[in-house]
Amino acid sequence: MTLWKRAAGAIKDRNSIVVANLSRKSSFRNPDIEAAIIKATSHDEYFIDKRNAQRVFSWIRASPISLRPFIWALSKRMEKTQSWVVAIKGLMLMHGVFCCKVPAVQKIGRLPFDMSSFSDGHSRSSKTWGFNAFIRAYFAFLDQRAIVSFEQDNKRDEQRSLMLQQLSKLQKWQSLLDMLLQIRPLADNMKVGLILEAMDCVIIEIFDVYSKICSEIARVLMKIYSVGKVEAVMALKVLQKAMMQGEELSLYFEFCQEYGVLNASEFPTVTQIPEEDVQELERIINGVSEKTYKDVDFKENNQMAIVVREGNNAIVEQKEPKGALKTIITDKWVVFDENVIMINGENTGFSNHKNTAAAAARDLPLVPIDVPVYNHYEIPDLITF
Secondary structure, three states: OHHHHHHHHHHHHHHHHHHHHHOOOOOOOOHHHHHHHHHHOOOOOOOOOHHHHHHHHHHHHHOHHHHHHHHHHHHHHHHHOOOHHHHHHHHHHHHHHHOOOOHHHHOOOOOOOOOOOOOOOOOOHHHHHHHHHHHHHHHHHHHHHHHHHHHHHOOOOOOOOHHHHHHHHHHHHHHHHHHHOOOOOOOHHHOOHHHHHHHHHHHHHHHHHHHHHHHHHHHHHHHHHHOOHHHHHHHHHHHHHHHHHHHHHHHHHHHHHHHOOHHHOOOOOOOOOOHHHHHHHHHHHHOHHHHHHHOHHHHHOOOEEEEEEEOOEEEEEEEOOOOOEEEEEOOHHHOOOOOOOEEOOEEOOOOOHHHHHHHHHOOOOOOOOOOOOHHHOOOOOOOOO
8 A cells, every 4th residue: 555655646746747847937937946846845755855955945045036936836736735745845845945044035924825724635534643733733833933034024113112122022932932842743653754854854943943032031131120110021921931941842852852853862951040030030020129229329338230241141240349249140041051152252052062053953854954163154043054
């Protein structure tokens, strides 16, 4: 039966390529791009055509004009398919296009196809329910990722304070991380090469999103003493969410390591936010900390509140006349381990323990990677070309 299904899938792909090659080239159709998409999203679950995936990425990077025929061809194929293999390959291909960092791609707004209710039509649901759930979760993340990218590219928060904009951005990234952590194999029959390939892509994306969250929270904490209660309440919710996600992230990495996901083979440890940082925000909300740091008596006692930037580390020091340090608040809690990788002067939030991130970003099967040296690319290029 398996051989028959593979043969039938190969015939379908071949016929689709013939039809694509016979089509006329227009602003919406490009026979070469269509053929490459069909080959990159073939029905063969044991083979991923990386060469044709690379061709698609190269066309889109070279010319934004290629984006329209790409969207048309991929949407048509994804809407027609009832194969979980084609669906996963198509989502991975779309994921790779997002990572091309082409401005036109960021303006898509939402995915041009809908797989929120996908169901494989070639096997019994008892065998494919896990694949269906995986595809729906992967689609939901990519769809939301497209929305977030579009909103950031079309900023409409000019009337909101900078701090509120930062906190709003953080909440959206945390929402994306929640959706990423939902992408996992649930059924016993899912330990196959294609699922492991897709999970490698997910792990790299988690590194990217969590890196942004860590760096942005560090920036927020540097400014938290100069904001009002509204921002402090919102920041407290962000920190509480970060603490919860830190625990979930550790469990997710452990699961992926046990499952055999290559990029999670040496996952980093996630350091939790110290409880005192959360308590300090609560004091600001209650008005206690505001008096401690801003009251007139604070200056009359010859004390100073000093904010110092060391790289990307925020250090707030409360000094007494004798020079003793009373309070030190740093962003060290956001790192995975003791050592922090600095990329173009930015704190990625990842440790260099056993080259963990390097090992994770070294090989992303369908979405190609080119990471020769860390300081040769900008945040958040953990997925790059």
